[in-house]
Amino acid sequence: MTGDKGVAGANLGLVRSHNTALVLGLLRDAGTEGISRLELAERTGLTPQAVSKITARLRAEGFAAEAGRRASTGGKPRTVLRLVPEAGHAVGVHLDRDELRAVLVELDGAVVAERRAELDLGAGAEAVLGAVCAAVRDVVRDLPGAGGEDLAGVGSLVGAGVALPGPLDHARGVLHRVTGFPEWDGFPLRDALARRLGVPVVVDKDTNAAALGLAVGGAQEVAGRSFAYLHLGTGLGAGLVIDGGVHRGARTGAGEFGHQVIQLDGPPCECGNRGCVEALCLGAAARGELAEAARVLGVAAGNLVGLLDIDGVLLGGRTVAGAPDVYARGVAEVLAARARREGAGEDVPVRIAPRAERLVSEGAAQLLLAPLFGRGDA
Amino acid sequence: MTGDKGVAGANLGLVRSHNTALVLGLLRDAGTEGISRLELAERTGLTPQAVSKITARLRAEGFAAEAGRRASTGGKPRTVLRLVPEAGHAVGVHLDRDELRAVLVELDGAVVAERRAELDLGAGAEAVLGAVCAAVRDVVRDLPGAGGEDLAGVGSLVGAGVALPGPLDHARGVLHRVTGFPEWDGFPLRDALARRLGVPVVVDKDTNAAALGLAVGGAQEVAGRSFAYLHLGTGLGAGLVIDGGVHRGARTGAGEFGHQVIQLDGPPCECGNRGCVEALCLGAAARGELAEAARVLGVAAGNLVGLLDIDGVLLGGRTVAGAPDVYARGVAEVLAARARREGAGEDVPVRIAPRAERLVSEGAAQLLLAPLFGRGDA
DNA sequence: TGCACTTTCGCAACAGCGTTGCCAAAGTGG
DNA sequence: CCACTTTGGCAACGCTGTTGCGAAAGTGCA
Incomplete structure (x- = not known):
């Protein structure tokens, strides 16, 4: 110690x-x-x-x-x-509100097995834990040593990473009130899963897992450096990578991007505040004003880029996927205008994050693989 | 290499x-x-x-x-x-638009000598370099081995740190267009001073130096952890300390806090954009609406706290010094309201930064001392 | 075909780090 | 005065990367 x-x-x-x-x-x-x-x-x-x-x-x-x-x-x-990629494996689990996705990843990051399943996060801990364990066991079943309840015998298996939306404590592996599912508040997900599976488990926010996945195997411009992954889906969140490592903050609370206020006393947001980007951006998107949604997102991204001086911005999530070019271009324009005003050298590149649907699950697997390769992990 | x-x-x-x-x-x-x-x-x-x-x-x-x-x-x-504090010394220089301040600091951070001088940053490189060198030589003159032009003979002297406002490149020690003094653009301040003084020189932004000084000897709540120093003077800037080290970003551009947009299409700012905190906050302060200035500052600080999940906020600068309690309380209230909405545990403390006038110069000296003590330095 | 040359890479000896085992030094407490 | 506890230095050790040197495996020219 x-x-x-x-x-x-x-x-x-x-x-x-x-x-x-x-x-x-x-x-x-x-x-x-x-x-x-x-x-x-x-x-x-x-x-x-x-x-x-x-x-x-x-x-x-x-x-x-x-x-x-x-x-x-x-x-x-x-x-x-x-x-030798097959010398080590990790399972990555993406736990969403209504869906579960598990992937088996080799050392080089290649996905060699995948399972999807419907899921109801509100069905209670027992049901969800059972579903996760079943998916993990299923996805590793072709590995030497697999088959039993306990996965400790699977020599090449490093462990399992689980990524999910709500606020949580990465260091302790405990969930806080997952948005919309208050019964999960305080649930020790990491230890519960580690006991059932017999292998190490790491839990993290979905945006952090996505950012880690991009840091390891992302777009060339940003891989392993400093960048922000902005996820625009049913909500708006961010994963921050600083100097190759995910920045989580002391309470795993970093990346709270959606409730950044960009309009003083603006329209009310679900969170109780006014003028949050999330409300403005999603509101514009819902009205079909995609260019305005992109501009608003760009303003918030500009605030972030200026504050942290990062090397790039990656966009993802279902809403972005609906009109990727509009968002990428709109955000890039706002950033470029800002850079021009400040006389900065090169524009900050804005790209669409690759591997859309599997991004989070692959990143979750990297929660266990990345430490093997010396990537920053706090 | x-x-x-x-x-x-x-x-x-x-x-x-x-x-x-x-x-x-x-x-x-x-x-x-x-x-x-x-x-x-x-x-x-x-x-x-x-x-x-x-x-x-x-x-x-x-x-x-x-x-x-x-x-x-x-x-x-x-x-x-x-x-043994006197076993090592460093000089810290705070170069401002109209003033120069040099301090001699011992290993424990104690200031043992200090000089102030009028200065005109626009008087040209030769005059400014001369003034800086004179101040540095003057402040170390009582150290064993001092006296000559070259300070390499002063055994206990680690070097000199120089902090100044404008954008600059910390890694290369080169200035960019210092606000209001375009003739400094591209000037290799670090190497020029190192050659004249004969000791290592480090240059950094004033807000970064201040943040480093606070990380080393700051308020108990935040020392050495993660916090933001918000400087509200003639402008508004920030210095970020993450996990005990100053976060500068790849281009020493991090901490651009004043031009964070918090009011879409708000009042125009000097920078050419609209709705920047700096314009809103300083505008309110100029009108005597201190509570509103504090609230606006608090909103921007809240954005920062949410994004990075830091442990505390420290306020400084001439404008804050005019009504410290109003600003500290106003910012704290906004942060507390935000924390309540998110159900976070403890409030993020907001404090007034100590050692107001000497904060930057002491921090500049820490640019050389901190590495001796293993503090993160990039 | 043969020889000189270049470059890679492993074996062996080495220096320097923290670790372990052991014991002297320096106190307390009965 | 003696038993006990705790500190902290000396010496041997294991392990790291480093250095010195030579074998291996190519190229290129005569």
């Missing part, structure tokens, strides 16, 4: 796991092309010898393998290493 | 400097009371033996000293260690 607060001391084990995760991350990012030991050394700043030791360990453990060699540049050609 | 991007590999030297900085930070936080080796071990998670080795090194180098012993609890009493 470390100190009660603040940063902990470092020791050799920490150095080892840090460097191993770093190398593993570079192997993943190299994809099927692979990467040589010397390139790994350059990228990490470690000596080639250190990289050799680390990769030898990873190969012995089955996480990495040699995969051919590059063309020679006058001497011995470099041996190419690549990640 | 490390890799071209991303995180670097860790080695033994990094472990050493990390743990040393950690211990040094705890020694500083312990103040004159001091702290025992075993307490340091508990706080860091290191073994007592490791702490003994580290503190022995620090004592040999003059950074720490034994200072009495605690009462026995039945065995050998713990020996108390404390920081």
Whole structure:
């Protein structure tokens, strides 16, 4: 156990796991092309010898393998290493109000199994837990060691990530009053699932999972840097990635974007306040004024971009999916106008988030995979 | 040289400097009371033996000293260690439009010398550089080794930090068009000063320096955690501290708080946009409507608090200083109302930032001191 | 075909970190 | 005065990345 607060001391084990995760991350990012030991050394700043030791360990453990060699540049050609994707798996579960989606993801982020099911979040804890467990067991059933109730025997399974809408405590894995379902308030979802499944479980907000998924395998412009994922569906929320890690805040409350006030004493919002972006944006969208909805969203996005100086904005959610170009262009225009006024160099890119329907579930799986690769995780 | 991007590999030297900085930070936080080796071990998670080795090194180098012993609890009493403040110094310079302030700060953050001077930022680079250098040399003149042009001989001097208003590039130390003084655009202030002074120089925005100063020695509620410093003077800006480190963004543009739009199509602002907080807040203040100014500020602060889930808000600047209670209470009320609506647990505290006039210059000195103590610095 | 050269990469020895085992030092309490 | 508790240093240790060196595996020219 470390100190009660603040940063902990470092020791050799920490150095080892840090460097191993770093190398593993570079192997993943190299994809099927692979990467040589010397390139790994350059990228990490470690000596080639250190990289050799680390990769030898990873190969012995089955996480990495040699995969051919590059063309020679006058001497011995470099041996190419690549990640062995099937050496590790994680399940990602997206728990929505009326639907459940579970995916099985390999180390490289590829989805190798998927299940969908109807769900009623109001049906009570027992029913929902049962449905989640059934979906998780179903999605891993082809893995070696699967079959029993307990999934601890599935050697390659790192754990399961669960993403859902309501406010919750990521650190403790406890739900707060999920919007519209007050009976979930205080429910220890993480521990309840971990006990039933026999593997580690992590819970997080859906927007955070989506942002993490994008940080790992998102659009090229923003992957792994700092960006905001804005989700416009039945509500409006945001997931923030700062320096490659999801920013959750002390109480997992960060990303409260929809109730940002952009019109003092404006029209009332469900939350009890007035002039929230969510009310203005969704109201305009409901009236069919998509350009106005996009402009309003752009103003709020501009506030965010200015405050955090992020590298990009990604848009997603059902409402955006209905007219992606209108929203992307509308938001980009507001941001560009703002940048011009401030004399900033390059415009902040605005893109539509890829992998729409599976974004959250894949990101939920990354809640367990990302730490293996050294991505920031708080 | 490390890799071209991303995180670097860790080695033994990094472990050493990390743990040393950690211990040094705890020694500083312990103040004159001091702290025992075993307490340091508990706080860091290191073994007592490791702490003994580290503190022995620090004592040999003059950074720490034994200072009495605690009462026995039945065995050998713990020996108390404390920081030797005069073992290290840094100069902090606050460069404002019409004034220059330089302070000399010891390791514990105490100000041991101070100079003020009139200044005209528009008088040209040569005049301003000369004034800054003169102030720095003057403020360190009583340190052993001082006296010459070059300050490299002042053994305990870590360097000088310079904080100023305009947009700038913290990483490269280059100014952008300082508001109202376009001739500074592109000026490499850091390198120019470092060459003249012979010691390392760091430049940053004034709000960032202020936030860093508060993170190190600020109000108890927020010190070292996550908070926002809102500066309301001739303009409105913010400095963000996230997890103990200043968040600057990739282009040192973070903290653009004043031009957050909180009233769609509201009154025009100097920046060319409409409905910015700065225009609304300062407009209300100019009309004498302080309560309204505070409410407007509170709405914008609420947007920020919701987005980042921070632990507290600190207010500063000349306008706030004119009626501190009105602003603190007004902002707190808006935040409390918002928290009630969302059913959040505790209210976000709102306080007046201490050390008003010297806040920025002290923070500027911390730009060099903070890294010694392991505070996050990007 | 052979030789010189370049480049990769592993083995072995090494330095330096925190950790462990052990014991002297320095108190308290009966 | 002695038993006990607690602190904290010394020495040996295990582990990390690093350094020195040489084998392996290519290219290119004679």
